[in-house]
Amino acid sequence: MQHTPLRSHKQSGMINGNFRGKDIISFDQFAAEDLHILFDLAQHMKQIVVNNKTSHLLEGMLVSLLFFEPSSRTFTSFAAAVKRLGGQTLEMQNPEIVSSVNKGESFEDTIRVLEAYSNAIVLRHRIVGSAQQAADAAEFSPVINAGDGNNEHPTQTLLDLYTLYEKFGRLDNLTGLLAGDCLNSRAIHSLIRGLSLFPNNTIYLLSPQQLRLAGDDLVSLSARGIKLVEIRSEKEIPQQADFWYWTRVQKERFASREEYLQGLKETVVVTPELLRTYAKSEMILMDPLPRVDSVDPAVDSDERAVFLRSQIRNGLYTRMALLALVLGRA
Amino acid sequence: MQHTPLRSHKQSGMINGNFRGKDIISFDQFAAEDLHILFDLAQHMKQIVVNNKTSHLLEGMLVSLLFFEPSSRTFTSFAAAVKRLGGQTLEMQNPEIVSSVNKGESFEDTIRVLEAYSNAIVLRHRIVGSAQQAADAAEFSPVINAGDGNNEHPTQTLLDLYTLYEKFGRLDNLTGLLAGDCLNSRAIHSLIRGLSLFPNNTIYLLSPQQLRLAGDDLVSLSARGIKLVEIRSEKEIPQQADFWYWTRVQKERFASREEYLQGLKETVVVTPELLRTYAKSEMILMDPLPRVDSVDPAVDSDERAVFLRSQIRNGLYTRMALLALVLGRA
Amino acid sequence: MQHTPLRSHKQSGMINGNFRGKDIISFDQFAAEDLHILFDLAQHMKQIVVNNKTSHLLEGMLVSLLFFEPSSRTFTSFAAAVKRLGGQTLEMQNPEIVSSVNKGESFEDTIRVLEAYSNAIVLRHRIVGSAQQAADAAEFSPVINAGDGNNEHPTQTLLDLYTLYEKFGRLDNLTGLLAGDCLNSRAIHSLIRGLSLFPNNTIYLLSPQQLRLAGDDLVSLSARGIKLVEIRSEKEIPQQADFWYWTRVQKERFASREEYLQGLKETVVVTPELLRTYAKSEMILMDPLPRVDSVDPAVDSDERAVFLRSQIRNGLYTRMALLALVLGRA
Numbered sequence: 001m002q003h004t005p006l007r008s009h010k011q012s013g014m015i016n017g018n019f020r021g022k023d024i025i026s027f028d029q030f031a032a033e034d035l036h037i038l039f040d041l042a043q044h045m046k047q048i049v050v051n052n053k054t055s056h057l058l059e060g061m062l063v064s065l066l067f068f069e070p071s072s073r074t075f076t077s078f079a080a081a082v083k084r085l086g087g088q089t090l091e092m093q094n095p096e097i098v099s100s101v102n103k104g105e106s107f108e109d110t111i112r113v114l115e116a117y118s119n120a121i122v123l124r125h126r127i128v129g130s131a132q133q134a135a136d137a138a139e140f141s142p143v144i145n146a147g148d149g150n151n152e153h154p155t156q157t158l159l160d161l162y163t164l165y166e167k168f169g170r171l172d173n174l175t176g177l178l179a180g181d182c183l184n185s186r187a188i189h190s191l192i193r194g195l196s197l198f199p200n201n202t203i204y205l206l207s208p209q210q211l212r213l214a215g216d217d218l219v220s221l222s223a224r225g226i227k228l229v230e231i232r233s234e235k236e237i238p239q240q241a242d243f244w245y246w247t248r249v250q251k252e253r254f255a256s257r258e259e260y261l262q263g264l265k266e267t268v269v270v271t272p273e274l275l276r277t278y279a280k281s282e283m284i285l286m287d288p289l290p291r292v293d294s295v296d297p298a299v300d301s302d303e304r305a306v307f308l309r310s311q312i313r314n315g316l317y318t319r320m321a322l323l324a325l326v327l328g329r330a
Numbered sequence: 331m332q333h334t335p336l337r338s339h340k341q342s343g344m345i346n347g348n349f350r351g352k353d354i355i356s357f358d359q360f361a362a363e364d365l366h367i368l369f370d371l372a373q374h375m376k377q378i379v380v381n382n383k384t385s386h387l388l389e390g391m392l393v394s395l396l397f398f399e400p401s402s403r404t405f406t407s408f409a410a411a412v413k414r415l416g417g418q419t420l421e422m423q424n425p426e427i428v429s430s431v432n433k434g435e436s437f438e439d440t441i442r443v444l445e446a447y448s449n450a451i452v453l454r455h456r457i458v459g460s461a462q463q464a465a466d467a468a469e470f471s472p473v474i475n476a477g478d479g480n481n482e483h484p485t486q487t488l489l490d491l492y493t494l495y496e497k498f499g500r501l502d503n504l505t506g507l508l509a510g511d512c513l514n515s516r517a518i519h520s521l522i523r524g525l526s527l528f529p530n531n532t533i534y535l536l537s538p539q540q541l542r543l544a545g546d547d548l549v550s551l552s553a554r555g556i557k558l559v560e561i562r563s564e565k566e567i568p569q570q571a572d573f574w575y576w577t578r579v580q581k582e583r584f585a586s587r588e589e590y591l592q593g594l595k596e597t598v599v600v601t602p603e604l605l606r607t608y609a610k611s612e613m614i615l616m617d618p619l620p621r622v623d624s625v626d627p628a629v630d631s632d633e634r635a636v637f638l639r640s641q642i643r644n645g646l647y648t649r650m651a652l653l654a655l656v657l658g659r660a
Numbered sequence: 661m662q663h664t665p666l667r668s669h670k671q672s673g674m675i676n677g678n679f680r681g682k683d684i685i686s687f688d689q690f691a692a693e694d695l696h697i698l699f700d701l702a703q704h705m706k707q708i709v710v711n712n713k714t715s716h717l718l719e720g721m722l723v724s725l726l727f728f729e730p731s732s733r734t735f736t737s738f739a740a741a742v743k744r745l746g747g748q749t750l751e752m753q754n755p756e757i758v759s760s761v762n763k764g765e766s767f768e769d770t771i772r773v774l775e776a777y778s779n780a781i782v783l784r785h786r787i788v789g790s791a792q793q794a795a796d797a798a799e800f801s802p803v804i805n806a807g808d809g810n811n812e813h814p815t816q817t818l819l820d821l822y823t824l825y826e827k828f829g830r831l832d833n834l835t836g837l838l839a840g841d842c843l844n845s846r847a848i849h850s851l852i853r854g855l856s857l858f859p860n861n862t863i864y865l866l867s868p869q870q871l872r873l874a875g876d877d878l879v880s881l882s883a884r885g886i887k888l889v890e891i892r893s894e895k896e897i898p899q900q901a902d903f904w905y906w907t908r909v910q911k912e913r914f915a916s917r918e919e920y921l922q923g924l925k926e927t928v929v930v931t932p933e934l935l936r937t938y939a940k941s942e943m944i945l946m947d948p949l950p951r952v953d954s955v956d957p958a959v960d961s962d963e964r965a966v967f968l969r970s971q972i973r974n975g976l977y978t979r980m981a982l983l984a985l986v987l988g989r990a
Contacts, residue, residue: 005945014400052779054720060384062410072765075774076750080722080777088413090406091421091751104619105402108627113403113619116642117410119382283822289773290765297768308769356911390714392740416742420736421751435732435950438957439968443733445951446972447740 007321010142012135019325021144023135024144025125027154027190031211032197035171039162041321041330042314049084049316050196053303057085057329064118066110067093067146068125073289073315074146074155076120081319085329090118108137115141119327122146142326150186155322156288157190160163163306164243167284173197180247180294182207183214188247189221196224204238208266210259211249234268236244244279245286246270248294270295286311340472346602349655353465354474357484357520360555362527365501369492371651371660372644373385379414379646387659388417395424396440396450397476398455403619403645404476404485408452411649416660420448438467445471449657452476464640472656480516486654493636494573496644497614502528505570510577510624512537513544517618518577519551526554534568535560538596540589540602541543541579567608574609575616578624600625605632616641670802679985683795684804687814687850692857695831699822701981701990702974709744709976717989718747724778726770727753727806728785733949733975734806734815739781741979743962745989768797775801780986782806802956802986810846815982816948817850823966824903826974827944832858835900839928840907840954842867843874847948848907856884862897865890868926870919871909894928897938904939905946906930908954930955946971948985977988 012022015034019303021087022029030038048055063082067075075093082089095110107130114121115138123134124146131145131152174195178188182205195201203226205213212230213221222228231237249267254260268274270285279285287295287307299305322328340351352359360368376434378385391482393412397405405423412419425440437460444451445468453464454476461475477483504525508518525531533556535543542560543551552558561567572625576629579597584590598604600615609615615636617625629635654660670681675694690698708715723742727735737752742749742828767790774781775798781796784806791812801821807813823898825831834855838848842865855861863886865873870888873881882888891897909927914920928934930945939945947955947967959965984990 052720060382060414062413064406072752072755072770076724076752076774076777079750083722084720084748090408090409090413095402104622106627109620110402112638113642114406117406117646184487188347292764292768297766308772308776312773316777358984390712390744392743394736420739420743422732422736425732434952436957439950442968443972444736446968447736447976 008142009094010138017112019322020328021142022326023138023142023175024154024322024326025131025135026145026152027193029155030154030158030194030197032171034159035165035194035197036160038158038318038321038325039165041324042162042317043166045317045320046313046326048320049313050214054086056086056118058082058085058327061087061120061329062090062118063087064090064114064121064122065092065324066095066114066123068095068123069147071124071147073312074124074153077315078146078319080316081212081323084316085320085324087323090114107133111137112139115139120323123148125149125229126186144322144326147186150184152222153186153190155315155319156187157194158318159311160187160245160286160288161194162192162318163284163286163311163314166310167306168242170198171195171201173200174203174242175204175238177204177206177237177241177244178247179206179244181211181253182250184253185247185288188213188245189217191245192226192228193224194220196221196226199225202227202229204236204241206232206234206237206268208249208263210254210263234274234278239278239280241279241283243284243286244270245288246291246294247288248290248292260293264293267293270299272296272298272302275299275304340468340470349652351472352656353468353472354484354652354656355461355465356475356482357523358489360404360484360527362486364502365488365495365524365527367492368488368648368651368655369495371654372647373496373596375467375647375650375654376643378650384416386416387654388415388657389451391417391657391659392420392448393417393653394420394444394451394504395422396425396444398453401477403642404454404483407645408476408649410646411653414646415650415654417653420444427599437463440594441467441473442469442509445469450474450653451602453478455479456516470578474652476517480514481552483516483520484625485645485649486517487524488648488652489641490517490521490575490616490618491524492648493614493616493641493644496640497523497636498572500528501525501531504572505534507536507567507571507574508577509536509574511541511579512584513541514583514588515577515618518575519545519547521575521636522551522556523554526551526556526637529555532557532559534566534571536562536564536567536598538579538593540593541583542603564604564608569608569611571608571613571615573614574600575618576621576624577618577621580619594623597623598630599623600629602626602628602632605629609634670800672800679982680988681802682986683798683802684814684982684986685791685795685818686805686812687853687956690814690818690854690857692831695818695821695825695854695857698818698978698981698985699825702822702977703826705977705980705984706973708980709973714746715744716746717984718742718745718987721747721780721799721987721989722748722750722778722981723747723983724774724781725752726755726774726781726783728755728806731784731807732895733972734784734813737975738979738983740976741983744976745980745984746777747983750774757913767793770801771797772799775799780804780983781809783808785809804982804986806848812842813846813850815975815979817854818978818982819971820847820905820946821854821946821973822978823944823946823974826970827966828902828925830858831855831861833860834902835862835864835898837864837866837897837901837904838907839866839904841909841913843871844913845907846912846946848905852881852886852888853884855879856886859885861888862889864896866892866897866900868909868923868930870914870923887906888929894934894938899938899940901939901943903944903946904930905948906951906954907948908950908952908965912967924953927953929953930959932958935964939964
């Protein structure tokens, strides 16, 4: 018998309280109870890191990091998550350059080679749907989507929600402001879906004319039970907002340089003045990063600006938790 | 005394049952008894991986992976082999870009720097003979050849032979079919040499006219005692073949696009139909990968197609075994 | 409270016997007593490596290696230093290609992201002052300068001094010859500063006309109490020199190819003949590497040529010691 399965066949679809062996492709796989399981464990992971404890939870485990696209935060935090838990990584960045991909190897074969050598595959790829394609190709190893084009980036949403959960102790009855590129930002779309899993949340949306949430997105997201309110100027920012979530305007989304500059002109940038005028004291300012023309570095010293503090660190804790759960070690 | 040797001087040449500290440059260093030692240990390594056991065999050891050429399987499986055994890697891919090689450092100096920091060096390089050159430059650390141009790639042959050994429990009295680029494939040449270490093996060769095994290679390989039979069409494939070994036709080997297309036209591709017609049930289909126009993905679900199953995994087990032996930890 | 500091705020400035949490930006932070602390520990680290002992000193620790410039020795030896002590690395080479730097992320944000995921940051960057800039951006994690343009490369000087210390048992009353590019070499400038911390050292300087130490550097370095003597030909090399320190002539420093070739013509290259004629038996020949037109490989077999022996290995031991001290584990 030449073929010994290394692991039992993996499963797809809804988490339903059981992460073990599951592909993590879309945020839609998560229900409220799954988030609670994950966030409880993330809390525990934070204690490991903050207290510099040694963990052997992933000892003997290898996780492939296959990144076809540039990334610093996501790549580094996944690598850190594996290593903080005593596991090891197989790192492949720009595989078009360094691997057999440039000899014409198919994407599916690359995935199946990696799954032969590792316990899980974390994938970042330019192409929408590539994470599902990888999950279909992999017979045994779970695939974790670390961003497939502008489609899904579920672990970004997990860390965003965890940041709110840790701050407010709840994910319901929140008022938030989402700003910047509401049309294209997968982080914004996904965060709205996440918050719609919990009752009584209200989201205000502020963006340049050309970057408003698409009409059908507005309809389909509202249908999930969350209250969405579009505003047209900073003057309409609600004083009771518990959080602001700012995103950058992406140059490559515009048809011409003129339209881009016009878009930028209409974009509201967070300044100390803006915070002073419109934000309450017990709110937090978030940004999925990188921030480019979205948040003025002058606000960094404000304790409410959490994007380079707890938000970025929560990416580590939630990914540690997710890996431990998917790999069946928690 | 400013110079303390970190290790005793290493040795070259035939293995002769003792791998410790040896450079592994050519498959010709191996005799049948060396293969048995290695394969017994690979069997043990497989148990570590399959059962997800933690191994500390290479704890405290550093292995340099110096890859001047793109590679995915070989690089990743060596990295996985080191890490699965509790060792660590120093990884340098494309050193022309990221290292002092682009300041004009000689190849020998790069090797001597790396040997100062690591216990062994795994080298992949475009240039024929570079592995021996590295072995000569390194005073203490063994060098393992992970492919030097189209010259040698001994660990590929080790994993191929191990795949046959594991399936059939022997390496003698086998009938095989080698197909594709018999002229240039180092994997094919080496595999023939490997099988000629054991009695009563018969190999059929099938390739396009232009990619036949060179006449002098046919003579010199036959002189090793193995029976080589050239065939001209799939219709001559022997029904009793225990294994098929398929290789891709490499575009860059042809003088012109026309010749390449002609070569491709004459190339036999493995399809479900071909397997159904010419292969017996207890055979295996191998491919050193990447497969490009060599094996139709439609055969992947056939249990006999082991290239993305046991064959690819055996690359991990045999490299784990080889590293442990060369580093004196087994 | 959403923001829990992972570590207490770090400190800058003079070491003063306490390395813990300090940024290591300039060699000027070190006093003679700091060097003794470091070198005693390096001696201990050498025993770990030479005897292949397993160390868990940095277990659970993550060190970021952020290299914007090509490097082989420095990158590899820092990576080896972390891993030999049981720690793990987050490696980012050429971040312009693989990270959000190419989306317009600021240098400060990149640093703050990395410090969120790691216990220390080792930085190599083309731009003078970038290491201090990183240290200012990082709130908690110490930053170690692995070379900022032609400004500072403190760990190079640490390993050079340690090499002298290990050989002669002292850093005072030494006579040395520094040769090659005395004008631009940061390694030479820094080594002179290091030796001026100890009494009665005499340094001879030998370089092509155009690459002499700048007049003001000669004045300011001499003011530190070290005796500097410029010589114009190999014939003036003092027979009593305890060490020679050779550096390469860097092509990119010259205005034209003609000037470069003229400079090369005037450059003294170390040959077996030169050593035979001018060097005593108990001296050592050093080179910070890479050597290009500086030292003839024919001298490599001379036991006095330590650059690819103890000098290169001392880079590992001193960096192990520095990391352990800065991370508070020694």
